[in-house]
Amino acid sequence: MNTDLPRSHGQSRCASDSAKATGNDSRIDTHHHILPPQYAAWLDSRGIADGDRPLPKWSLEGALDLMNENGIAASVLSVSTPGVYLDADADVRGMARAVNEFAADIVSRYPKRFGFLATLPLPDLDGALAETAHAFDTLQADGIILLSNIGGTYLGDASWDPLMAELDRRGATILIHPCALPSDEVPGIPSYAADFLLDTTRAAINIAKSGCLERFPRLRIILSHAGGFLPYAAQRFANLCSADGSSESGINRLRRFYFDTALSSTPYALPSLLSFAEPTHITFGSDWPFAAKERSAYYRQLLDDFPLTDEQRHAIARGNAQALFPRFA
Template sequence: MRIDTHQHVVPPRYADWMRDKGIRPGGIDLPAWSESSALKFMDGHGIRTGILSLSTPGVYFGDVTEARSWAREINEYCADVVTRRPDRFGFFATLTLPDVEGALAEAAYALDELHADGIVLLANNDGRYLGDPTFAPLLDFLHRRSVAVFVHPGELPAPEVPGIPTFTADFLLDTTRTAISLILSGSMDRYADIKFILAHAGGFVPYIAYRILLTMLNAKNKVQQLWALVDQKHQVPKHLAVLRQFYYDIALSASPAALPSLLEVADPDHITYGSDFPFAPAAAVGFINKQYENYKLSPALRTAIDRGNSETLFPRLKV
């Protein structure tokens, strides 16, 4: 029975707020959600526990007071769901970025009072990615608390392409941008105790791992090391070790095309199961699950992805 680290919640009042604003997250209509519908979905897809998170666009729309109020309401709503069914649900707490002061206060409240399983952060917040120095106080707090941080994409700070929903490709680029931002800013070194979980198999990160390597070398003015990499292939894994610090969920990404890249880059202990329900309807999840179940993995790795790796991240869910 799987632990789903990428399952969303859409509280009724929040849904009304989004509809009043005319927001279609990812370019699609906001899906309906209820505790009972989530349980029905989970029972039909071999999921024991879903760790709930708010998806894009989060709660910040330029009004700090409004964002703080909504973050508190959503976190308390999620905590109530978990209190009723702690075996079936967990939650990542919503914060108020780019409002760092509010984010720090809400993170402390959610972790200490509501016993959140972790934190969800959007990949970009008002156009700023997570390696931005203004977010350093929050990252330092999360590092000192060794928090699991689920990184979910948002809308790119760029115009949409007519006719192409933003979830199709923009979301993947947004996650990729923030991963590179965390690497190049040195945040992965300074805040190494944060357990970052990248949505959707890390976006394009596995596929462009060597481009990221070249960017890292270029940023350090070490392009001359390229010849050494050619002659000493063992140096490549050393330089790419930072990518193995990330965790990656397989939500909507467990395909025969995507899995080989992910398995080449990710630490086997750092891959978790994800569904993306309810933004991904049950039929879509079933289709992707079938690809995943038919892919040749060792029994030990499949067990680790389905449950074991998440049990290590979230010990309270261990059975």
């Protein structure tokens, strides 16, 4: 699983030097996770793991170390899958409030280093609307993180329109993060290996084909992990995503999404992403701590080594994120 890790500790040290040499020592990380202690203990008490691995350890010191070693000036914190809805007996509203206030406290202490995306207690729609108001109006959240499907109902479904309308009213930035498919895993293939990519792609298709992007035009939606396999296979489902059945219309809809580079800055994935996405629609993502420090550094090094223009490099490292998150502008 980790055959793509750096071959030596020295490579990570060189990576930091390379980041500065390429002018990327002021990156903004838009895919940077947080595991508040109360939340981590809550997941552990219910036997929640990261696929076939235990949940990673998180600390503020570890986050800052990762950032400092990889030229990351600021990170936008978010809770990863499974979010806060685990079962009908869980205190979903209370846990959403707890993780949001934990993240907001970090931002208040390090306002130049961190922002955060608020977690919502879906599928409790009334609770989600109330937490949206609290997150933006009281906690000064920078956006929202949504899972690609909630209990098997994908984003883009009309049942989520009241929430999308409120987020559109606020001109919100949303990070869509994948979760387990609403079906059984294939034995030996954990969700994060392949299913997550399909889950993100399903959500993107459903959002586009439903007309959600036209009904709520002020939303800025980032797809995790370079959009799953959306850029690579966009032509295949362009007609399905089109309002008039034309491929061109479908491609134009799909290009309205933003994409982060988390675990996706390889010489195999980047050419597809760069040829599909609008130049202003790609942001840097580390996926720490679910991607351990060495793995995060490796993918960052791949991005540094990839042939980009100075304009592309600055846009991905910082410029595009500044447009999405005014806190860092």
